Amino acid sequence: MNKKSIKNVVIVGGTHGNEFTGVFLAKYWIKNPDLVERNGFDTKVIFANQKAFKEVRRYIDRDLNRSCSQTVLTSTSILHEELLAKDLNSQISSSDFIVDLHTTTSNMGLSLVVSNTSELTWLAASHLNEKFPDLKIYRWQGDEEGAFVDSLGVNGFAIEVGAVPQGVLRADLFEKTKELVYALLDFLNGDLSAKKEIEIYDHLSLVDFPRDSDGEITAMVHPKRQDMDFKLINPNDPMFLTFDGKTIVYKGSESLYGLFINEAAYYEKGFAMCLARKIEYKF
């Protein structure tokens, strides 16, 4: 990988209007561009969904971070986030690296969500993983692959930090996100070398809440599962607690890791957590 091949880097914040860390970091860096400039390349900072931020909502019409598919980009639809996705695409699709800043109400700590497959994407993830031992890497391979903002480019990923409520700033997570972005920029401005083997949590499936015949949720994430992101779930471990106090256990035969446990934004998407397998990934 040749460092000179990197000419422009994009930082996106406020893709979700109620995730304030990304919103306020984007606003901060737009006012103080010298902090994210590096000698080797240009850095563009974008505050993506300003209308949703004003209303402290994730989105206005549809989830921008699920709207960057070719289907949407080539459609004539005029929903707010579809127009934003098309505008973002024209602005950033030719950039050399896209980092998109998110927060979660789940106890994900510091994590990256990686859906791009390029070598540079993985070298950057590997470097950050070495520099920040607490950083976890989640490889997303779901149905909506290709619809994330960072997937508008060939290289890039999303930073997810939590737990933090929607519409709230937490200084510790704000500072950690800032450190991650600065380390990423320095990496991209360096020799681009990193270990080509990395421990990742590889997406397997989504687990919905138990529901009745009307589709209503009938149970909550079990107290023993709450906040246990990146912890192993063994067969027969508690998963949910019904409203009348009964425990529902994990029926799978393989021990797996739970991620995005009880994320507020995923109630409407119909899942209570993701299941992932921990692997050593060589690239």
Ligand SMILES: [Zn+2]
């Ligand atoms: Zn988000």
